[in-house]
Amino acid sequence: MRLSRPRASYRLRLAFCLAAVGIVAGCGGTPALPSIPVGTTGEPEAQLVAHLYTAALRFYGNPAHVQVADDPLGALDSGEVRVAPGLTGELLARFAPDSAARSDVQVYRTLLSALPEGVAAGDYTTSAEDKPAIAVTERTAGEWDGGDVAALARSCPDIAVGAVRSEPRPARVGTCTLPDAREFPDDDAMFGALRSGRIDAAWTSTAAPDVPSEVVVLSDKTSLIRAENVVPLYRRNELNESQVLALNEIAGVLDTGSLADMRRQLAEGTDPGLVAGQWLEEHPLGVGH
Structure with missing residues (x-):
């Protein structure tokens, strides 16, 4: 009995020390790194x-x-x-x-x-x-003879562009200053307008998860839009x-x-x-x- 008490007391003190101070190696060890x-x-x-x-x-x-x-x-x-x-x-x-x-x-x-x-x-x-990108219909991409945003710049500024309200988009694409975008409450409304021809192009982003499969997101091979x-x-x-x-x-x-x-x-x-x-x-x- 005399031998068991010190051992139990030691284990109790050690457990208390570990819980209170958060030390992995024991009470005399190195304190845990701050988060x-x-x-x-x-x-x-x-x-x-x-x-x-x-x-x-x-x-x-x-x-x-x-x-x-x-x-x-x-x-x-x-x-x-x-x-x-x-x-x-x-x-x-x-x-x-x-x-x-x-x-x-x-x-x-x-x-x-x-x-x-x-x-x-x-x-x-x-x-x-995850930079701004332009989406167009397949028909528009064909008419512009290419799937790159440079085609949009060549048609500037006579383009009706749409964007979701409060979403960031550049005012310029290369040397082209775009007209003010027509704003929509959400992506569904904007892409609906794109499909129906009420706008020619729609602002999205390269990492957007909700771009419809039937539209074309233009590439930007010459970095007309900031990375x-x-x-x-x-x-x-x-x-x-x-x-x-x-x-x-x-x-x-x-x-x-x-x-x-x-x-x-x-x-x-x-x-x-x-x-x-x-x-x-x-x-x-x-x-x-």
């Missing part, structure tokens, strides 16, 4: 991307969590979050609004030079973009090398088709964190990279 906050707005599409980067950090053993903020970039500047993913073109418009860069490489390189002191950018997703690739911004000198590499892993696996498919699941009501987790299970990081 890395990844900033995002409340929009499901933005939360999806934040969850992808959060999962990447966790995959390589870094505690991380998604943190919603009204202004993730402001939260990044203040230190409230340490990572803030975004789209390259939108970020460039914020940090260098007068920049004329349009191709993905140009936009990324210009963004790097325009970032505020103390903020760095990881690798951008060369195969995943919008996914990229993580982070606080310089506050992430170690392995954490930055974890963020960069997303650039090697994410593509536009996957982004569109995940956005389709969001539109069906699936939680962004669940969508991101399921996708990463099917596309594990570190494989072939």
